[in-house]
Amino acid sequence: MSPFEPGDRVRVLDLGKPGHVRTPRYVRGKTGRVERALGEFRNPEDLAYGGDGLPRRGLYRVAFDQRELWEGYEGPAGDSLYVDVYEHWLEGA
């Protein structure tokens, strides 16, 4: 059922959603690679306001190239940053 598989290229959506979200702004609009699927969890954006968080949403560990995230990044090429992102924040890229 999982829409994404390890190795898939994905882009993080910029949903402009107010309130409690767990997608840091520095990855929004950025492209990364799915490292692995972490399972399905109740949606924290709904739980945060007293909801039941259902339906459960897939959570993915996404690897980003540091040079893609930070302008002028001076670390070694190949450095990655991993962020866990819920599926409704992702689209295929």
Added chain:
Amino acid sequence: MERPHDLGGEPAGPVDRREHEVEDWERLTDAITIALDRKGVKTTDEHRRAIESLPDYRELSYYERWAAATENLLVEKGLLSREEIDARAAELSRAWGER
């Protein structure tokens, strides 16, 4: 729109790595917050949302944020009123003779 905890990539100085003794009120704050979670009164996500909603987030220490967020959630859920919390705090302050 962006919440104060979403700091990644902002200019910042070095991380303050000094340790400090955990104070009694900090232990209490931790215990009460976790107990309320375990009893199903609130969720971790509500706790995080309440912390991020604090207007003085940047001025507060870690457990000051926890205490303020827990107070706000208890009031929001109608379990305690501000007046009850303030009255109890004043009572404890008199009994303990400080703060």
